Amino acid sequence: MSDKPIRTAVITGGHSFNVVDFYHLFRQLEGIDAYLQHMDDFASSSATVRNSYDVLLFYTMLLDGPTDDDLPWYAGKPRSALEQLGQTEQGIFMLHHSILAYREWPIWHQLVGLPDLSHDVTMAQTLPVEVVAPDHPITEGLSDWEMVDETYQMCDPDPQSQALLTTTHPTSMRVLAWTRQYRKSRVFCFQSGHDNHTWENPNFSTIVHRGIRWCAGRI
Numbered sequence: 135m136s137d138k139p140i141r142t143a144v145i146t147g148g149h150s151f152n153v154v155d156f157y158h159l160f161r162q163l164e165g166i167d168a169y170l171q172h173m174d175d176f177a178s179s180s181a182t183v184r185n186s187y188d189v190l191l192f193y194t195m196l197l198d199g200p201t202d203d204d205l206p207w208y209a210g211k212p213r214s215a216l217e218q219l220g221q222t223e224q225g226i227f228m229l230h231h232s233i234l235a236y237r238e239w240p241i242w243h244q245l246v247g248l249p250d251l252s253h254d255v256t257m258a259q260t261l262p263v264e265v266v267a268p269d270h271p272i273t274e275g276l277s278d279w280e281m282v283d284e285t286y287q288m289c290d291p292d293p294q295s296q297a298l299l300t301t302t303h304p305t306s307m308r309v310l311a312w313t314r315q316y317r318k319s320r321v322f323c324f325q326s327g328h329d330n331h332t333w334e335n336p337n338f339s340t341i342v343h344r345g346i347r348w349c350a351g352r353i
Contacts (some may be wrong), residue, residue: 139167140350142227143187147173148196149231155330156193163343165352178210181218188350189225192232193327200236217241220317225349229342230327234286246323247295247314253288254305257328261285261303263310263337271353272313272322272344273298281335284328291323299324299341311341313348320349 144160160168169187173194176184202211219226219241228246236242237251264278285306291297291314299311311324322345332338347353 136352137165139165140188140346140352141186142166142168142189142191142346142350143176143184144168144170144191145173145176145194146170147194148235149194151193152330155333159333159339159342162339163346166343166346173212174209176210177212177215178208184215184218185222185224187224189227189346190219191227191229191346192235193229194235195231196235197237200239219245220319223318223320223351225346225351226316226319226321227345227349228321228323230284230325233323233325245316245321247291247312247321248289249292250289253286253307256285256287256305258282258331259285259303259305261301261306264300264302265298266300267296267298270296270298270313272311272341272348276337276340279335279337281326281338282331283326286325295323311345320351322349 173196200213200216202213233246234251260280260282262280265273265276267273285303287305288307290309291312295312295314297309297312300308301310310326314321324341324345326332326338344353
């Protein structure tokens with residue numbers, strides 16, 4: 135198993151976030167080289183550059199499209215770029231509102247394993263988190279915990295997904311974290327992660343760290 139840092143594209147767009155604290159979240163993850171970039175930057179990069187990452191972590195909420203048409207030159211061709219996902223063993227990590235992106239695009243439904251992306255949002259909730267897959271490499275050795283986060287009330291992932299974390303909070307979807315396979319790629323979906331209240335939780339950062347490593351095939 136390689137001991138080189140895991141090259142991770144952290145792809146943003148369509149939703150504001152605290153830039154300083156979000157950068158800090160990834161800087162503290164040992165062995166992770168995180169390259170934060172907007173979807174425009176990712177989609178306008180060459181295929182060679184896009185494929186050079188070990189993991190693509192999406193933190194996007196771009197609801198329209200994706201499309202290659204009638205875009206400014208700097209936006210590249212996002213639909214074509216995203217249609218290439220899963221053609222290699224490059225890992226894919228869907229973080230927080232990225233599970234809701236491109237809600238009318240069938241490929242995104244296949245990626246996240248959610249048949250319906252309609253949802254209700256509730257801010258700043260304290261929710262119990264239950265570890266339901268204690269033997270999985272992402273959650274191994276962790277105990278149940280509580281954290282403050284934004285919640286989405288929506289459907290559960292499909293049966294082809296493995297649930298890792300769940301909650302009983304009344305305004306949240308039941309499954310908070312799950313893994314699945316999309317073509318050749320390992321996919322990890324983690325509903326949590328709205329802002330620094332969540333990012334500072336040590337269990338959250340552990341899940342993000344291990345999730346990246348699992349997507350890369352390093353654990």
